[in-house]
Amino acid sequence: xxxxxIPHVVIIGAGFGGLETARGLAKARVRITLIDRHNHxxxxxxxxxxxxxGLLPSQIAQPVRTIFRKQKNLTFQMGxxxxxxxxxxxxxLNGSIIAYDYLVVAxxxxxxxxxxxxxxxxxxxxxxxxxAIKTRNQLLSMFEQASHEADVEKRKALLTFVIVGGxxxxxxxxxxLAELISHVMKKDYPNLxxxxxxVILLEASASLISFYPAELREATLRxxxxxxxxxxxxxxxxxxxxxxxxxxxxxxxxxxxxxxxxGIKAVEVLEHLNVxxxxxxxxxxxxxxxxxxxxxxxxxxxxAFLLDEKGQPLPMISTVAIQQGAATAKNILKLINRQELxxxxxxxxxxxxxxxxxxxxxxxxxxxxxxxxxxxxxVFLHIYRIIGFRNRIIVLFNWAWDYVFYDxxxxxxxxx
Amino acid sequence: xxxxxIPHVVIIGAGFGGLETARGLAKARVRITLIDRHNHxxxxxxxxxxxxxGLLPSQIAQPVRTIFRKQKNLTFQMGxxxxxxxxxxxxxLNGSIIAYDYLVVAxxxxxxxxxxxxxxxxxxxxxxxxxAIKTRNQLLSMFEQASHEADVEKRKALLTFVIVGGxxxxxxxxxxLAELISHVMKKDYPNLxxxxxxVILLEASASLISFYPAELREATLRxxxxxxxxxxxxxxxxxxxxxxxxxxxxxxxxxxxxxxxxGIKAVEVLEHLNVxxxxxxxxxxxxxxxxxxxxxxxxxxxxAFLLDEKGQPLPMISTVAIQQGAATAKNILKLINRQELxxxxxxxxxxxxxxxxxxxxxxxxxxxxxxxxxxxxxVFLHIYRIIGFRNRIIVLFNWAWDYVFYDxxxxxxxxx
Numbered sequence: 138x139x140x141x142x143i144p145h146v147v148i149i150g151a152g153f154g155g156l157e158t159a160r161g162l163a164k165a166r167v168r169i170t171l172i173d174r175h176n177h178x179x180x181x182x183x184x185x186x187x188x189x190x191g192l193l194p195s196q197i198a199q200p201v202r203t204i205f206r207k208q209k210n211l212t213f214q215m216g217x218x219x220x221x222x223x224x225x226x227x228x229x230l231n232g233s234i235i236a237y238d239y240l241v242v243a244x245x246x247x248x249x250x251x252x253x254x255x256x257x258x259x260x261x262x263x264x265x266x267x268x269a270i271k272t273r274n275q276l277l278s279m280f281e282q283a284s285h286e287a288d289v290e291k292r293k294a295l296l297t298f299v300i301v302g303g304x305x306x307x308x309x310x311x312x313x314l315a316e317l318i319s320h321v322m323k324k325d326y327p328n329l330x331x332x333x334x335x336v337i338l339l340e341a342s343a344s345l346i347s348f349y350p351a352e353l354r355e356a357t358l359r360x361x362x363x364x365x366x367x368x369x370x371x372x373x374x375x376x377x378x379x380x381x382x383x384x385x386x387x388x389x390x391x392x393x394x395x396x397x398x399x400g401i402k403a404v405e406v407l408e409h410l411n412v413x414x415x416x417x418x419x420x421x422x423x424x425x426x427x428x429x430x431x432x433x434x435x436x437x438x439x440x441a442f443l444l445d446e447k448g449q450p451l452p453m454i455s456t457v458a459i460q461q462g463a464a465t466a467k468n469i470l471k472l473i474n475r476q477e478l479x480x481x482x483x484x485x486x487x488x489x490x491x492x493x494x495x496x497x498x499x500x501x502x503x504x505x506x507x508x509x510x511x512x513x514x515x516v517f518l519h520i521y522r523i524i525g526f527r528n529r530i531i532v533l534f535n536w537a538w539d540y541v542f543y544d545x546x547x548x549x550x551x552x553x
Numbered sequence: 554x555x556x557x558x559i560p561h562v563v564i565i566g567a568g569f570g571g572l573e574t575a576r577g578l579a580k581a582r583v584r585i586t587l588i589d590r591h592n593h594x595x596x597x598x599x600x601x602x603x604x605x606x607g608l609l610p611s612q613i614a615q616p617v618r619t620i621f622r623k624q625k626n627l628t629f630q631m632g633x634x635x636x637x638x639x640x641x642x643x644x645x646l647n648g649s650i651i652a653y654d655y656l657v658v659a660x661x662x663x664x665x666x667x668x669x670x671x672x673x674x675x676x677x678x679x680x681x682x683x684x685a686i687k688t689r690n691q692l693l694s695m696f697e698q699a700s701h702e703a704d705v706e707k708r709k710a711l712l713t714f715v716i717v718g719g720x721x722x723x724x725x726x727x728x729x730l731a732e733l734i735s736h737v738m739k740k741d742y743p744n745l746x747x748x749x750x751x752v753i754l755l756e757a758s759a760s761l762i763s764f765y766p767a768e769l770r771e772a773t774l775r776x777x778x779x780x781x782x783x784x785x786x787x788x789x790x791x792x793x794x795x796x797x798x799x800x801x802x803x804x805x806x807x808x809x810x811x812x813x814x815x816g817i818k819a820v821e822v823l824e825h826l827n828v829x830x831x832x833x834x835x836x837x838x839x840x841x842x843x844x845x846x847x848x849x850x851x852x853x854x855x856x857a858f859l860l861d862e863k864g865q866p867l868p869m870i871s872t873v874a875i876q877q878g879a880a881t882a883k884n885i886l887k888l889i890n891r892q893e894l895x896x897x898x899x900x901x902x903x904x905x906x907x908x909x910x911x912x913x914x915x916x917x918x919x920x921x922x923x924x925x926x927x928x929x930x931x932v933f934l935h936i937y938r939i940i941g942f943r944n945r946i947i948v949l950f951n952w953a954w955d956y957v958f959y960d961x962x963x964x965x966x967x968x969x
Contacts (some may be wrong), residue, residue, distance in 0.1 A: 176693065176697060193609055195609055200741065202741040202742065203741060206740055206741065206743075213700075214700070214701055214743070215697045222894065224554075231701060233701070279629045281592060284630070285630055285649070324622055325616065325619060326616040326618065326930065328621075328628070359930055544692065
């Protein structure tokens with residue numbers, strides 16, 4: 138390259154990792170093209186709140202163009218990347234070829250049904266705004282149907298909600314849904330006996346949120362039981378036909394609503410990428426976050442597979458993606474300046490999960506909290522992390538309102 | 554009926570008319586069943602704001618169950634009425650038969666394409682949340698496509714937005730869209746030359762908002778031109794194929810976005826009702842708002858056709874529906890108490906339409922206003938009329954924010 142050439146950095150994905158990389162290069166002498174399938178960045182840790190009618194889609198999403206209005210070295214393009222060629226150094230988008238000098242693959246993941254085709258067909262998921270809104274419509278529709286169902290057994294089946302997966306998303310959804318029923322739906326459906334409703338959380342292993350310390354795992358179990366969530370550990374799903382859920386031990390649950398939160402795998406575009414992969418199609422990268430044979434290509438976030446100092450795979454969570462995004466921006470600058478690249482070291486900022494109103498579990502600076510103090514930390518940390526000052530104010534106002542009046546804001550059923 | 558029988562009032566439609574009827578019967582010794590296809594009441598006068606990304610769906614919609622939480626004599630049922638039998642006095646809903654003593658048909662209207670099948674197929678409309686969101690997605694997608702279109706003619710076509718119908722909805726949409734482009738999109742798409750964008754308002758007759766006084770019609774035309782809306786009077790549509798709009802004078806407009814606001818007709822369920830109808834399938838009623846042969850059946854709002862004192866048909870607007878709802882509740886009580894029914898007299902509360910930021914036209918207590926004073930009245934009147942204190946606060950906050958920062962809150966493109 139001659140010295141007048143301004144390096145072109147293409148970033149695929151406007152999730153946490155892609156956004157942080159782009160910001161880290163704000164003052165660099167580079168040209169950035171940021172690509173995403175959607176026109177907005179999504180604050181995924183609160184997506185389950187959309188599904189339980191606690192937040193509006195627009196409150197956890199921000200248009201990418203608005204975020205980068207002031208960053209003049211960045212161009213946004215909306216569209217789905219159909220191919221990545223790491224040999225020829227280009228990506229295909231909307232029928233065009235976009236050549237790059239440096240590529241950052243920050244495409245995130247998609248739901249992994251582990252081959253359960255019946256669940257993929259009939260189940261609900263929480264992966265993007267569309268699937269969350271679909272889940273919300275389903276939950277609310279079940280109450281409407283139950284309200285004019287005379288048969289008690291059929292009514293109970295309509296009001297049985299099954300969440301599969303005892304990770305953070307699963308426990309947060311279960312807790313919030315149990316509360317929606319006991320505090321809000323009770324008022325909207327005075328003629329329904331909501332003791333007929335039940336929230337069941339299925340976990341295949343012997344414990345919830347397995348990467349949390351033991352005292353928090355126990356606190357989680359206790360807090361969920363307080364909220365009347367029926368937690369079933371060592372319960373492995375066998376099949377779901379839209380009406381009945383079969384478990385591996387032969388038992389059956391009658392329900393039309395199965396929310397699958399049990400896995401993430403690589404997105405389609407990575408499948409055709411001829412590089413070394415780990416479980417779920419995640420791409421194996423070097424400690425400097427590069428593709429082994431292609432130093433100008435970085436892979437970060439859920440799409441990447443990297444072991445930490447203890448030899449454990451880094452979890453697929455937003456804090457890892459954010460830190461990797463910052464590290465990638467620094468390493469790209471070092472590549473441009475022909476300096477030695479730095480290895481990525483994940484700094485664990487702590488663990489935090491909420492289980493409905495007034496209840497959460499957290500581990501921060503090595504200290505475990507649960508109950509109300511953890512919940513207060515959760516509320517403020519999440520409001521702080523939401524992008525956009527305006528959204529912060531509105532989310533804070535909404536939560537304060539819900540808290541005081543026990544009233545979730547949006548229970549609209551919208552057609553698809 | 555014996556004196557222990559509690560009369561059953563069935564109200565179809567939770568729009569302005571149905572809601573007002575139900576409220577008017579809150580203290581009556583009746584059993585009310587309120588039915589709607591959606592689980593929410595929609596504040597339709599602000600629906601165009603959803604289409605131009607100015608308001609969120611949930612800010613102009615309120616769950617019906619929440620509205621009537623405290624009214625113990627009312628049951629809500631969500632579903633589409635498949636048949637009305639005014640002889641046998643029942644309606645069919647979700648496969649069940651619901652018998653009534655009194656029926657209120659307040660089903661509203663749906664878009665009348667006047668036989669333009671091509672417009673029905675390729676055009677956009679503003680009738681409910683779904684069609685408004687679809688319109689919003691289309692508008693925003695055109696900017697995204699234009700941002701990576703190198704051909705100037707194709708780009709201009711993508712950025713040409715045509716609104717058909719010079720009624721209140723048409724002028725409000727045109728004004729608001731022109732402003733979205735010049736104030737908000739300009740910042741989000743710094744690389745697009747938005748002077749290539751145009752908003753065209755087509756009206757088949759010789760004037761806009763024809764039932765307004767002449768000085769307001771002229772003010773409207775002036776205000777729209779100030780905002781760079783290309784108003785074309787005496788322009789009759791011929792066809793639209795999704796790419797080109799043909800006009801009756803032989804001219805063509807290249808555009809993918811046609812928003813049809815030019816007519817309303819009766820909803821499907823009324824088509825099979827064997828009673829006398831006026832233009833657009835609206836049902837002819839007595840001055841007491843009853844069906845001529847069926848005094849226990851009332852028809853109100855957009856579904857009804859009634860002449861005013863001057864022999865003019867009452868307009869299909871929310872204030873008529875609200876006043877008819879209140880009158881119907883009173884007449885039902887009079888029927889129950891065997892008193893003489895009162896004729897309906899529409900009290901015109903004035904006319905009001907907004908044309909974007911700082912500009913509106915109004916006629917209140919016989920006085921015509923335009924420009925800024927009319928706009929201030931419009932803002933506060935609409936906030937006052939939105940149901941739900943919480944929504945009022947949030948809408949007020951949003952509008953204040955947009956006003957100060959020239960920034961519409963939601964420009965999310967959501968998949969269908």
